[in-house]
Amino acid sequence: MPAISFQSVSKTYTTAQGPFHALNNVSLDIQEGEFFGLLGPNGAGKTTMISILAGLARASSGRVLVQGSDVQTDYAAARRKLGIVPQELVFDPFFNVREALRFQSGYFGVTHNDDWIDELLESLGLTEKANANMRQLSGGMKRRVLVAQALVHKPPIIVLDEPTAGVDVELRQTLWHFIARLNKEGNTVLLTTHYLDEAEALCGRIAMLKRGQVVALDDTSKLLQAVSGNVLVFKTDDVLPPALAAQARITGRVVQMVAHDAGDIERHLSALREAQVQVQDVEIRRADLEDVFLSVMAAHTPGGAA
Numbered sequence: 001m002p003a004i005s006f007q008s009v010s011k012t013y014t015t016a017q018g019p020f021h022a023l024n025n026v027s028l029d030i031q032e033g034e035f036f037g038l039l040g041p042n043g044a045g046k047t048t049m050i051s052i053l054a055g056l057a058r059a060s061s062g063r064v065l066v067q068g069s070d071v072q073t074d075y076a077a078a079r080r081k082l083g084i085v086p087q088e089l090v091f092d093p094f095f096n097v098r099e100a101l102r103f104q105s106g107y108f109g110v111t112h113n114d115d116w117i118d119e120l121l122e123s124l125g126l127t128e129k130a131n132a133n134m135r136q137l138s139g140g141m142k143r144r145v146l147v148a149q150a151l152v153h154k155p156p157i158i159v160l161d162e163p164t165a166g167v168d169v170e171l172r173q174t175l176w177h178f179i180a181r182l183n184k185e186g187n188t189v190l191l192t193t194h195y196l197d198e199a200e201a202l203c204g205r206i207a208m209l210k211r212g213q214v215v216a217l218d219d220t221s222k223l224l225q226a227v228s229g230n231v232l233v234f235k236t237d238d239v240l241p242p243a244l245a246a247q248a249r250i251t252g253r254v255v256q257m258v259a260h261d262a263g264d265i266e267r268h269l270s271a272l273r274e275a276q277v278q279v280q281d282v283e284i285r286r287a288d289l290e291d292v293f294l295s296v297m298a299a300h301t302p303g304g305a306a
């Protein structure tokens with residue numbers, strides 16, 4: 001039985017402009033023990049999927065099962081199996097850290113778990129803040145508490161919705177060290193992130209979502225093999241013509257273009273020459289998950305190149 005099963009899930013929001021299809025027939029099984037990544041550009045529907053999984057939003061059609069429990073008809077059982085680290089920092093400002101964790105335990109009917117609370121505090125670098133009021137904590141510390149809160153009832157499945165957005169390097173390392181340990185111990189992890197280097201390093205399997213549809217789903221290693229090849233990197237002060245820009249990742253003066261083989265590199269360079277684009281500091285590097293992501297997204301744009 002999968003840890004999480006999305007079965008033909010669609011979600012339509014009613015907006016002033018008419019119905020908006022945020023999810024369109026999404027089917028996806030995440031197996032027990034997987035470290036699974038859900039990637040997609042802003043607005044792709046990742047948070048909508050997690051909200052439906054968490055029982056915070058209702059699917060318009062289809063269903064979602066957590067270890068066989070339906071998130072709508074068997075909400076309490078499904079929710080108990082999930083540890084959800086939300087994107088937004090929302091807290092009761094009157095609690096201190098330990099009280100917040102005890103309160104959350106009580107919500108799941110878990111008591112006498114001070115040993116586990118101590119372990120969570122320790123693993124997330126919060127021991128010294130245990131008696132600090134939530135209001136006094138920095139954003140990064142609050143995020144650590146969110147993670148601890150999500151795990152306080154020892155859920156078998158951990159769901160992290162962009163947990164490292166805007167957090168510093170130290171917290172990232174603490175967090176990933178701890179989550180990787182829990183995954184090794186058998187927990188299933190579902191992660192959404194915009195940091196593709198993190199997804200590449202951590203996730204065994206990845207789904208890419210675009211406009212509410214799954215556009216790629218495979219082992220991370222297979223996705224990487226699919227763009228096996230190189231990337232031509234150069235700097236320029238010139239504007240690329242649209243046909244070339246559509247195939248490129250442009251960050252300020254730095255331009256990166258996927259090149260599957262030497263022929264591609266030659267073709268890119270001659271197209272640039274023809275367009276009179278002056279290139280400097282030319283380099284060639286191996287393709288990574290960000291390149292896969294961009295090529296998958298481009299392939300699913302009307303008129304986009306594969």
Ligand SMILES: Nc1ncnc2c1ncn2[C@@H]1O[C@H](COP(=O)(O)OP(=O)(O)OP(=O)(O)O)[C@@H](O)[C@H]1O
Binds near residue numbers: 040041043044
């Ligand atoms: N309550 C709502 N009413 C109307 N539209 C909504 C609502 N919630 C989300 N949407 C729309 O649904 C789409 C998917 O949003 P969602 O938050 O799931 O995307 P996301 O992939 O999590 O994006 P991000 O990476 O920016 O967090 C967006 O276009 C969003 O504007």
